Amino acid sequence: MIPPWRRLVFYGCIASAQLQFPSLLDATIDDLRGGLDAGAFSSVDLVNAYIGRISDASSLNAVTELNPKALEIAAEVDRERAQGKVRGPLHGIPILIKNNIASVENNNTAGSLALLGATSRDAFVVTRLRAAGAVILGKAGLSQWANFRSSNSSNGWSAHGGQVYGAYVQNQDPSGSSSGCGVAAALGLAAVCIGTETDGSIASPAQRNGVVGIKPSVGLTSRDLVIPISEHQDTIGPLAATVKSAAYVLQAIAGQDPNDNYTSAIPNSIPTLPDYVAACQEDALSDARLGVPSNVLELFLEFDASRQVEVDAFTSALDTMRRAGAEVVENTNFTELNxxxxxxxxxxxxxxxxxxxxxxxxxxxxxxxNNITSLADVSRFTKTVAPGPEEFPSRNTATWDQALDPQSGFGNTDPRFFPFLQENLFLGGEGGLLGALERHQLDAIVLPTSFAPGFAAIVGAPLVTLPLGFYPANTPRVMNRRGNLVDTAPNVPFGLSFLGRRFDEAKLIGFAFAFEQLTKVRGTVKPFLIPATEIRRGDL
Structure with a gap:
């Protein structure tokens, strides 16, 4: 195949080389690597193009801050390339990170004004990205405090960053909490975006913006200097246009870190982690044994019958997997689902x-x-220091109020904590995802993404989501709980997820890649807003 960054165009009997840069809406890391390696464009050109695209799509608020040193860093990695030093596949590739992951050039606030101006060193995953030659382009918007503040807010809203809007429908709910990452990946505002998930915060915005999301096992990627919710469930992973692009980034950020002792559980430490990029094989579904917990489908449809569209597409997807050589095992139910x-x-x-x-x-x-040292300080700041900009009490603090309640609230060193953790591990273990995998000798569980994240979350297991379809033209327009964003409507995307055992990411990535190559759902419906700026060489 002729690379997309170069074609031969014939004029009569004369052949001349004409550069045709990849469209950044769909450009993969392989596309960008090829152009950089061939000298078709530079990292500086890429950064300038992405900055232009972020400006083109500024009405969606996907990006909260640009890195003021992005062009300087890009110029440095371009100099390294010119000298023959290429650190790896991410060398010169611009990447956005969620605004709860620390980087020295930008604020790290979780969307709260309470932490505006606070500083720290780089998070471990950012250090890994820099070591791989990536360019940190800026910070992506999110649901404030990673959706861990209010019972009545909206996905993608933050006091520091504003309301993020989804990519496929005007005023669309972008889902959360890695809202800006989902939109940025959908519109090609960076090559890849790094998000975080506690329960659904990578998977959900990935599916609702028609992109791939990898939610790694807890402990595969360090949470060092990432604003937390839960040490037992938080994890860091990529959102990207394709499975392989996401796999490149996971390869770069995975690994042990002494500042996060959960990473000591990684079975194979660097440099012998699985090769996640090599796992991207078109025949990966051949001989795979995949389970479908039918009682999960029944439960979710009982709760919300409008998801029948997703279940119908999911049923067709199972037939696609069977034709690819997978064995699909029905009724691999979660025994403690109720x-x-x-x-x-x-x-x-x-x-x-x-x-x-x-x-x-x-x-x-x-x-x-602001001398913020505790959740109580955050609550006080939100309620009394900056209630207007923080939109309190219109957006309440119900989650914090529960956590700080003197009768029922406690930290995780309190003896009352342990029974609840054990209940979680049982419901997601023997009674849920892990039990079903073992009882039926499965390689993975497969589910519609809308139904999937919670089962992996409570046991720290991995999940990979990818596009499955879009809501059809006759879909009723339904608003979110706050009434300010479109939740479902024609053209809103939805996804399919593969779930597996802890540290089984390579296997899940392979299944997702094979399904992606068979279906190529992304691109069949276009976002409602497509940035106009594309790559232009600086010397042209």
């Missing part, structure tokens, strides 16, 4: 972890202008 549906354990675990883990993060700041 107990899971009625359990409050996850909420208790998250609130207790947040009280403890947030204080730990805040203690590591090198400057802290």
């Amino acid at each position: 107990a899971w549906a009625n359990s409050s354990a996850e909420g208790v675990v998250l609130r207790a972890d947040f009280v403890t883990n947030l204080a730990s993060y805040l203690s590591k700041l090198t400057s802290n202008p």
Whole structure:
């Protein structure tokens, strides 16, 4: 195949080389690597193009801050390339990071004015990206505090960053909490975006913006200097236009870090982690044994019958997998599904972890202008120091109020915490995802993405989501709980997820890649707003 950055155009009997740069809406890391390696364009050209695209799509608020040193960093990696030093496949590739992951050139606020101006060193995953030669382009918008503040806010809203809007429908709910990352990946505002997930915060915005999301096992990627919710469920992963592009980034950021002891559980430490890029094989579904927990489909449809569109597309997808050589095993049910549906354990675990883990993060700041040292300080700031900009009480603090309640709130060192954690591990283990995988000797569980994240979240298991379809033209327009964003409507995307055992990312990536190559759903419907700026060589 002729690379997209170069074609031979014939004029009569004369052949002349004409550069045709990849459209950044769909450009993969392989496309960009090819152009950079061939000298068709530079990293500086790429950064300028992405900055232009971010400006083109500024009405969607996907990007909160640009890195003021992005062009300087790009020029440096271009000089390295010119000298024959290429650090790897991400050398010169611009990447956005969610605004709860620390980088020295930008604010790191979780969308709160309470942390505006606070500083720290780079997060471990940012250090890894820089070491790989990537250019940190800026910070992507998110649901404030990673959707861990209000019971009545909207996905993608932050006091620091504004309201992020989805890519496919005007005023679309972008889903959360990695809202800006989903939109940025959908519109080609960076090559890849790094998000975080506690329960659904990579998977959900990825599916609602028609892109790929990899939610790694807890402990595969370090949470060092990432504003936390829960040490037991938080994880860091990529959102990208394609499975392979996401795999490149996961390869760069995975690995052990002494500042996050959960990473010591990685079975194979660097440099012998699985090759996630090599896992992208078109025949990966051949001989795969995939389980479908039918009781999960029934439960979610009972709760929300409008998801039948997603289930119908999912059923067709299972036939595609069978034709690719997979064995699809029906009724691999989660034995404690009803107990899971009625359990409050996850909420208790998250609130207790947040009280403890947030204080730990805040203690590591090198400057802290508002002297925020605890969740109680954050709550006080939000309610009394900046209630107008923080939109309190219109957007309440119900989650914090529960966590700080003197009777029922406690940190994760309190003896009351342990039974709730054990309940979580049982409901997601023997009674849920991990039990089903073992009982039926499965390689993975497959589910519509709308139904999937919670089962992986409570046991720290991995999930890979990719595009499955779009809501059809006759879909009723439904608003979100706050009434300010479109939740479902014609052209809103939805996805399919592969879930597996802890540290089984390579296997799931292979399944997702094979399905992606068979279906190529992305691109069949275009975003409602497409940035006009494309790559232009600086010397042209």
